[in-house]
Amino acid sequence: MAGPETDAQFHFTGIKKYFNSYILTGRMNCVLATYGGIALMILYFKLRSKKTPAMKATLTWTSSVKFRCLEKLMSTHHAILNLYNKL
Numbered sequence: 001m002a003g004p005e006t007d008a009q010f011h012f013t014g015i016k017k018y019f020n021s022y023i024l025t026g027r028m029n030c031v032l033a034t035y036g037g038i039a040l041m042i043l044y045f046k047l048r049s050k051k052t053p054a055m056k057a058t059l060t061w062t063s064s065v066k067f068r069c070l071e072k073l074m075s076t077h078h079a080i081l082n083l084y085n086k087l
Contacts, residue, residue, distance in 0.1 A: 010022050019033065020026035 010020070012020055012026075018026060018029050021030070
């Protein structure tokens with residue numbers, strides 16, 4: 001038998017007094033700190049802004065920029081088709 005786990009049996013100092021694996025209170029504090037850290041991470045990722053500044057810049061394309069990109073893509077596509085037809 002392991003015997004009773006009491007605070008008087010173990011003499012810890014500093015942070016070991018509150019976070020240890022020998023005393024039931026120390027184990028409970030470790031669990032609570034872990035759950036608290038996980039909860040804070042979840043809150044951080046849920047509450048942070050969904051759009052970062054880099055994403056905002058890409059979402060503000062004008063129709064002329066889109067048209068120029070599409071035009072360049074089509075010209076490249078036609079150039080490839082012309083090369084293929086020559087073979």
